[in-house]
Amino acid sequence: MDDRSRETGPGGRLPELESRLRALRVECEARGETFYPGPSQLQLAAFPPKERWDDWIELDSKAWPRRLERHHRLIPTTCFNCESACGLLAYVDAETQQVRKFEGNPLSPGSRGRNCAKGPATLNQIQDPDRILWPLRRAGGRGEGRWERISWEEALDTVAARIRRALSEGRNNEIMYHVGRPGEDGFTERMLAAWNVDGHNSHTNICSSGGRAGFQFWMGFDRPSPDFARAEVILLISAHLESGHYFNPHAQRIVEARARGARLIVLDVRLSNTASQADYWLSPYPGSEAAILLAIAAHLIAERRIDQDFIRRWWNWEEYLRECRSDLPVTFESFLIALDQLYRDYSFDFAARESGISAERLREVAEVIAGAGHRLAAHIWRSAAAGNLGGWQISRALVLLPALLGAIATEGGTYPNTWNKFVPRPIHEPPHPTSWNALTYPLEYPLGQNEMSFLLPHFLKEGRGRIDTYFSRVYNPVWTNPDGFSWIEMLSDPEQVGLHVALTPTWSETAYLADLILPMGHASERHDLFSYEQYDGQWIGFRQPVLREARRRAGEPVSDTRSVNPGEVWEENEFWIELSWRIDPDGSLGIRRWFESKVQPGQKLSVDEYYAYIFEHSVPGLPEAAAAAGLSPLDYMRRYGSFEICRDVGPLHERPLDPEDLEGAVVAPDGRIYSPAARRPSPNAAPLPAPGPDAAGRRAVGVQVDGRACLGFPTPSGRLEFYSKTLAEWGWPEQAVPGYLRSHVHPDKLKPGEMPLIPTFRVPVQIHTRSANAKWLDEIAHTNPLWIHPSDAARLGLRTGSLVRVETPIGHMVLKAWVTEGIRPGVVACSHHMGRWRPAGETGGSNALMATVERSQEGPLHRLSRLAGAGRRPSGSGGAPVWWSDVGVHQNLIFPVHPDPISGMHCWHQAVSVRAADPGDRYGDIAVDTERAHQIYLEWLALTRPATPQSPGGLRRPYWLLRPLRPSRDAYRVS
Amino acid sequence: MELYRALAYLIGPAAPSRPELAAALGVIPLTAEQRTALFDLDLPPYASRYLSPSGEIGGELRQRAAGFFQVLDLPIPPEPDHLASLLDLLAWLADGEAVGRQRQTFRHLRETLVWEHLLPWVPLYLSTLVRVVPGGFRPWCAELSDAMLGEAKMSVFCRAEVLPVYPPVDWEASLQAVASQLLSPARSGLWLTRQLLIDLSRSEGLPAFGGRVSLLAGLLRAAPLPTLQALSELAGEWSAELRHLSWLGPIAEHWQGLADRGRAQLLRAVRGGPAGPPKERREWLRRRTAE
Numbered sequence A: 001m002d003d004r005s006r007e008t009g010p011g012g013r014l015p016e017l018e019s020r021l022r023a024l025r026v027e028c029e030a031r032g033e034t035f036y037p038g039p040s041q042l043q044l045a046a047f048p049p050k051e052r053w054d055d056w057i058e059l060d061s062k063a064w065p066r067r068l069e070r071h072h073r074l075i076p077t078t079c080f081n082c083e084s085a086c087g088l089l090a091y092v093d094a095e096t097q098q099v100r101k102f103e104g105n106p107l108s109p110g111s112r113g114r115n116c117a118k119g120p121a122t123l124n125q126i127q128d129p130d131r132i133l134w135p136l137r138r139a140g141g142r143g144e145g146r147w148e149r150i151s152w153e154e155a156l157d158t159v160a161a162r163i164r165r166a167l168s169e170g171r172n173n174e175i176m177y178h179v180g181r182p183g184e185d186g187f188t189e190r191m192l193a194a195w196n197v198d199g200h201n202s203h204t205n206i207c208s209s210g211g212r213a214g215f216q217f218w219m220g221f222d223r224p225s226p227d228f229a230r231a232e233v234i235l236l237i238s239a240h241l242e243s244g245h246y247f248n249p250h251a252q253r254i255v256e257a258r259a260r261g262a263r264l265i266v267l268d269v270r271l272s273n274t275a276s277q278a279d280y281w282l283s284p285y286p287g288s289e290a291a292i293l294l295a296i297a298a299h300l301i302a303e304r305r306i307d308q309d310f311i312r313r314w315w316n317w318e319e320y321l322r323e324c325r326s327d328l329p330v331t332f333e334s335f336l337i338a339l340d341q342l343y344r345d346y347s348f349d350f351a352a353r354e355s356g357i358s359a360e361r362l363r364e365v366a367e368v369i370a371g372a373g374h375r376l377a378a379h380i381w382r383s384a385a386a387g388n389l390g391g392w393q394i395s396r397a398l399v400l401l402p403a404l405l406g407a408i409a410t411e412g413g414t415y416p417n418t419w420n421k422f423v424p425r426p427i428h429e430p431p432h433p434t435s436w437n438a439l440t441y442p443l444e445y446p447l448g449q450n451e452m453s454f455l456l457p458h459f460l461k462e463g464r465g466r467i468d469t470y471f472s473r474v475y476n477p478v479w480t481n482p483d484g485f486s487w488i489e490m491l492s493d494p495e496q497v498g499l500h501v502a503l504t505p506t507w508s509e510t511a512y513l514a515d516l517i518l519p520m521g522h523a524s525e526r527h528d529l530f531s532y533e534q535y536d537g538q539w540i541g542f543r544q545p546v547l548r549e550a551r552r553r554a555g556e557p558v559s560d561t562r563s564v565n566p567g568e569v570w571e572e573n574e575f576w577i578e579l580s581w582r583i584d585p586d587g588s589l590g591i592r593r594w595f596e597s598k599v600q601p602g603q604k605l606s607v608d609e610y611y612a613y614i615f616e617h618s619v620p621g622l623p624e625a626a627a628a629a630g631l632s633p634l635d636y637m638r639r640y641g642s643f644e645i646c647r648d649v650g651p652l653h654e655r656p657l658d659p660e661d662l663e664g665a666v667v668a669p670d671g672r673i674y675s676p677a678a679r680r681p682s683p684n685a686a687p688l689p690a691p692g693p694d695a696a697g698r699r700a701v702g703v704q705v706d707g708r709a710c711l712g713f714p715t716p717s718g719r720l721e722f723y724s725k726t727l728a729e730w731g732w733p734e735q736a737v738p739g740y741l742r743s744h745v746h747p748d749k750l751k752p753g754e755m756p757l758i759p760t761f762r763v764p765v766q767i768h769t770r771s772a773n774a775k776w777l778d779e780i781a782h783t784n785p786l787w788i789h790p791s792d793a794a795r796l797g798l799r800t801g802s803l804v805r806v807e808t809p810i811g812h813m814v815l816k817a818w819v820t821e822g823i824r825p826g827v828v829a830c831s832h833h834m835g836r837w838r839p840a841g842e843t844g845g846s847n848a849l850m851a852t853v854e855r856s857q858e859g860p861l862h863r864l865s866r867l868a869g870a871g872r873r874p875s876g877s878g879g880a881p882v883w884w885s886d887v888g889v890h891q892n893l894i895f896p897v898h899p900d901p902i903s904g905m906h907c908w909h910q911a912v913s914v915r916a917a918d919p920g921d922r923y924g925d926i927a928v929d930t931e932r933a934h935q936i937y938l939e940w941l942a943l944t945r946p947a948t949p950q951s952p953g954g955l956r957r958p959y960w961l962l963r964p965l966r967p968s969r970d971a972y973r974v975s
Numbered sequence B: 001m002e003l004y005r006a007l008a009y010l011i012g013p014a015a016p017s018r019p020e021l022a023a024a025l026g027v028i029p030l031t032a033e034q035r036t037a038l039f040d041l042d043l044p045p046y047a048s049r050y051l052s053p054s055g056e057i058g059g060e061l062r063q064r065a066a067g068f069f070q071v072l073d074l075p076i077p078p079e080p081d082h083l084a085s086l087l088d089l090l091a092w093l094a095d096g097e098a099v100g101r102q103r104q105t106f107r108h109l110r111e112t113l114v115w116e117h118l119l120p121w122v123p124l125y126l127s128t129l130v131r132v133v134p135g136g137f138r139p140w141c142a143e144l145s146d147a148m149l150g151e152a153k154m155s156v157f158c159r160a161e162v163l164p165v166y167p168p169v170d171w172e173a174s175l176q177a178v179a180s181q182l183l184s185p186a187r188s189g190l191w192l193t194r195q196l197l198i199d200l201s202r203s204e205g206l207p208a209f210g211g212r213v214s215l216l217a218g219l220l221r222a223a224p225l226p227t228l229q230a231l232s233e234l235a236g237e238w239s240a241e242l243r244h245l246s247w248l249g250p251i252a253e254h255w256q257g258l259a260d261r262g263r264a265q266l267l268r269a270v271r272g273g274p275a276g277p278p279k280e281r282r283e284w285l286r287r288r289t290a291e
């Protein structure tokens, strides 16, 4: 063929064909169809097209070399391992009705068909030979390790009777629900509200409160939603490519941006997987991150490489000048001068001295950030914000950079999380609880970002209260929290905790101390509904018991998830509904009505009706999409597992106010707009901060900017709060603007010979207690040596594999050294997720992936010594038998609590002494003095500035700040 | 770039099931029987088939294609050297080039893919395919051919030195092996379709069964001289036709060289063997063809 005759250039035949095909594809995908159906090499992916999910054929790999075809139903659900909630497709064998494997759900808008190793390893979890299959009751004393199987009836009646009695006697605050991995957005909060119990307790203050607080003081929202995929510069103070908040969905977008040419800056003391991919890896001295960020900010300000118009319009600079610089006129020009003066001392030389990174290097990075313009996507999660005293200021200093550049809610910039989240309004909404639980929100921490969960043993020790019924729910505080021996003391004492109910899929160090163990399902064995901010869009994901759905499609509807789960494993939604009915069987406590059917009043609400209602009434666009596919909204979600409500949400703060809100509205002198109009219910019930009304009781609805009435931010001022009046009024005026606080592990505060220990990092294949019984994952990573720099190792006479003793003020542990240049000199690090153990003599489960230990106690002195490692799991449970015995060392036991006096975050970093192990030391030895641990708690408690009757409004806490379960307004009063 | 994906989809492993896509390209999709005849028996669309010395699918050539995916950290498709896989990769690179700051990198990768993995064989493949393909599928050939031309024109470099050079057909080998080597374009310079061998067999009054190797071996055994004669004429025509692909530059020259070398070899064989006096040559031919 002579090809020279054909046209290929602009206007030629090929461009025309290209645009025709593109249009066709858009049209086709708008109908929800796959443009290239069929098992295919196309798109560089091989997802089964959704049209074939009902009968997907694959060859049985185990039958090789025979070509044995297996028919599957592909049923979507959602990973339950980390907070990312990636979509999964369960391959349910048509013949055996069992799940053969899990792969990614290509229709999930967040994860787009991809998973990390933990997603497919869900198969290990559901097939775990050690899992708990029946309700169990303690047969001997607590922690003795003897159990008897009981019926669900008995378990439910025992718990319900106890709660009913507590509620009837007004002891509502003695009921506590303590959550690890959250399930459905808002479900248990509503359940507790229905019980009129302020008993929600989360793990957040040992996880992300430091990061969240910095965001919340700035913008009202407590998390960012960076638009990584479209960013020019990505700035991370976290390990997003391996364990970030939202690990896989964020990591894949960061990778995309990198492929496009975006630059990645990572601040991490350790050479993490993420740091290894960075264009700029800065390994600062721990806790000095804010000094670096402020030096960069000072550079941007001094050189006026900032978006002045954005700052003028959206920062509360006038409030700052009025409150802090009465010497200056309230003009934007004088604010810029003030800003200059405020940060002038944060030079690159200063930051270099604090961080140990050269001033030239910092300047280079500052230039890269300056060049990002509106496309700077920044995130901090756990890491430095969770490690240091004042870590929340690192987060606040991080937000300062996109706020200076105007990269807030811009394409490629940093969005507030809630704008990219959709929590559909549920079928019932019980009112706020009327009491305040000071065990979770004590007066000392009025600004605590979340519940002061990790201080519970100390509060009970001090006699601040007792707990009648304590639910640990997919949570293992003995192992996960700092100071685990204090938790063991608390959970062993029936005077402090009357009944401990562990809702868990797997055995854990905490479950061993429970009175009742109730088996709960994994990702493919339960219902949940959720939405996470993973890009500039809103979507919902559905977790479902896949075998229940498989049966339904086969024409055998199931109404109780227990009947398809292994043993008598249940799901929580059905459990809580049933329990609530038993607490209030005749409805006299006013609880039952929140768990009743709307279709059949007086009957129990089923999960099918619950979700059918939500999908029909509260998810815009879903009923239409379902109808177009010839399905009911519930069946649509059962079939596809997720739904995208919208994308490209954009800068909502600029959105004009609704005319209804403007009717009768007044504009306060600071520009805040207050409206007499009642709040109109929105289908999106995502929790929002609640800035207070004006003196006349009108609602804060927006803010006036350049004469325009805009939605603004949910902060008291309606703007981005560079200056936080809340911090100033609640006792911390010196911290009211982004600043630098010297960490508790700052060199000035270390004793001779001490080094900071970084204990906060995850390995990508592990996720707390939940992954410990996933053999595939343990095979990849199962131990946690101490990272130590060669120079330190040489000084201490250590080599890789040497036994090393690490001492904190409350005790010590013995582990192995790993000599590496991946950590800065003078600092050591150790991963959490490791060191799982079971006491010798415990009969629950065989737990072949845990070490067997001997635990002893003499007064406040606790010891743990390893009797045997892992390694008894037979084949047939996911490949070859366990070949390793080392499972690492449980480091969190030797950490005293370090509550940040403002955010309430546990400041994880530790000042430790490191030396070669003593002659008698054995690997895995741990010793702790809980009396000393309590003294350290008291030392940190003394740093607080408590709420008093003289606090603003006489409140325990600013009402506008978020709380997962918000009590009624009256309950906020200190009296 | 959707065009490449769409073109790939129509020759992918499964029968296409989106008629509007084919219609947009002006193509009538192949029936299952036609797909089998063309892509399984006659002209399998794999780089390794045409660029490897054995003419077999797989092996080192496939590994090279897999390597391209691997260095880009992309999942390696089951058949990385299949034309559909390579076109899909080209689409991905073209998309990458269209956005972002790494345009230059994507451009470079795209040109590398085009010159190292596509242009060395695809235009010749299409020239051969168009002779045997049903009329309704010819627009597919034309569109891809146009697109390849476009890619070549856009390129700032060409890397013909990567084309493999292998020893010519070994006439001392067994009849079966000689047939195999003649069917390997990389050795013989010839692009022989099964249909052509069927036609030759029929014109010689021979049964036309089996795959290409057995058809050609049968022809060499039963009608050696007419077969060699016909093949040498084909080589000549092919060499002339390659002049139309001169836009391929050194690639076209390379193939033309191979075709000329093949033709010369065939002519020598017609004259009685690779070397020596005529009688001995005739004996050689008798021995070769009697096996």
Ligand code: SF4
Residues within 6 Å of the ligand: A079, A080, A081, A082, A083, A084, A085, A086, A111, A114, A115, A116, A117, A118, A119, A120, A246, A247, A248, A249, A767
């Ligand atoms: S564990 Fe992995 S697959 Fe599961 S939700 Fe998290 S990132 Fe996704």
